[in-house]
Amino acid sequence: MNNEQQGKYDFIDALRGFAILVVIVHHAMRAVALHGAMGMEGLMSPWLQTYWADGARGVQLFFVISALTLCLSAAKRSTGQSQWTDFAIRRVFRIAPMFYVAFVFYCLWPLVRGKLGADVPSISNIIATLTFVNGWYPASITSHVLVPAGWSVGVEMSFYAVFPALFIAACTLRRSLVALCISLVLAVVANQVLLSHVVIDSRTDLETFAFFWLPNQLPVFIVGFVLYHLLFGPQSAKKVDWLRQHPAYLQAAKVTVLVVAPLMPFLHIPGIPSHLEYAGFIALVVTLLRFKKPAVLVNRLVCFVGKVSYSAYLVHFAVLAHVTSSLNVRHLNERLSANEYWLVLSILAVAGTIAIATITHRLIEEPGQRLGKRLSDALAAKRAAALARQNAVSKDIAIG
Template sequence: MKLNYIDSIRGVAILMVILGHIGQEVRGLSLIPHLLTSYGQMGVQLFFVASAYTLCLSASNRITESHQIKKYAIRRFFRIAPLYYIGLIVYFLFDLSLLWNKNGTFSLPEKYTLINVLSNLFFFHGFYPPANNNIVPGGWSIGTEMAFYVVFPLLFYYFKKWTSGSFGKALLILLVVFIISQLIFVLVYNFMGLLVKNNNFLYYNLVNQISVFCVGIVFFLFEKNTLFTKDWKFDLIVFVALTSISLVLWNCNWLNIFSVIPVLSAISFVFLINIFNKNNKLNLNFLLRIGAVSYSMYIIHFIFLFFSALVSLKFSQFINKNIILVVMYLLTVMVTFVFASISERYIEKPFINIAKKIIHKIH
């Protein structure tokens, strides 16, 4: 069953992510644009919440299916891996071309060690810092997502078993998961002196993001709870309030504050999803289409960010920074969308169909 509001949410998520990355390339933004672009990175957490929700929906619809785990693994692998592997090759060639342009010779970039490449091929780069986010730009989120796929069947099973239809129990389990992650970070700090900082390895790790995914699971199990069935205006108020708190916390210097912001943002996104669910007029065709190709857009857009950075650097002395931000953002989104649509047709869909054929043979 296709849910338009989920595709719309994926569209919002990738638009947020691209905005966040463009904002990093335009220096000297005024306060409000700077805050908005910085918060754009939370689009990844919106992806995570939507991913957990749709996985729960899929698992529930296939509860009587034979060989569930095997088929689940095949679907997830062929949905994510082929495009990621192609991205690895494309960015390797892109890095080679940059070195050629800089030095006039082809040489292997230092980051392409055997262990780094293998870590990305087998998706355990989320647990190996040198390989975490440099072989494929933005690859940290794919590593974290794949790690979540591994534990999802157990998480979903025990959430259903332990909550027994009780929303209060679900919130308690979510709180316990969050506290356990915080205790792990306390141990890491005491023994290794490492903190969770924005966009560092600990921030990217599944330990820090697991609560975000769990928010999506809880939302799926209890979306009929009275908290989520109120008028959409209530959802809007809660979403704005929680987002505002996240933005305030963003500039705090509290220890490990970036282990709190992702889960707080995830909770706010539950109400954003509700807004789109209750207001079909928000599910615009262009947003649905962007959502449908959002994975390809995520993998591809980093190439165009490089050129956006060059343009920003060249014109920043003559044109207002905020204008540069808007122009570069729109251009990057449009060009990325075109290439992502091609990717969806010739890479994503064919491999998804291969997965279907394999599953059919198993059945």
């Protein structure tokens, strides 16, 4: 397959596309069911709320795919100290430009217009948000959020900080499985210490933070390492060939996915948090898509949505608010049931989000990535020039 030979896997973009779609629909559900988007009492069907409550797990799908793609990218690049310098530059310029634009839109612009309200953000919260360390402060990712869903971006950036060490340490399938086990123990211990010894004003905020922060989400990321070594890594060829030669196992996995998928919102295994259950389910889906990519799941439209998914993630809250206001001005909140309102809100929010994200991806994300590449290339050229001068001096000394 040409795409795979070039190191590009279209189903990864498709999974990102599905991730952002379920996140948008989930937040539309929350807007109607929890936040009164209709401006009046409206009760959605309990079964709809149950199903789409787990749409939030689209974030965990992003996390697994992020770790997997980082492993694929790191494996292709040259080794050495400069590899991780370039990695840091690429990641910052991949994430920061669009995030800072979102920060201006959600925080600074309302502040300038005097429409932020009484809860003016503190300087420390602004600095924590802009430096992506907000994922380590409970108030910054729960009650005083400056960029909606900015918690996941902060957690992602924290993961980038530890990725080089993890990539070096978890360099085989066996080591990645060990790392997964260690991360599970770390998550349990870290959360127990956090909830037992940290005191803040709101216990709910602390429990929410305990779910959000990196130690609790790290096992989800490491599932991406396991998938890389199992299906894509330098030692994966024998495993992949074995699975191809024994299609019964893949067929059993397919049947499992088809049976379990509708039950996932109700499948709560005692002692296993929901986000870890979904990480395991995601791993099974990725394994199947590695071998077969049905057009209903992997197609140009969904792949395109996946390509603009980061912009879509940051702008969809604003689109939801605008669509809600437009629906209510037209009194659709009075004429539609809660289920119908949610459906209309979801469709319009998805369409509007993808339209705007296409523009911001082209005008903000892509130029930011090109700027990061130019900086990385400039530093590489500087290192090459310094090495050439060093070799020339060594040669002169040797001749002398």
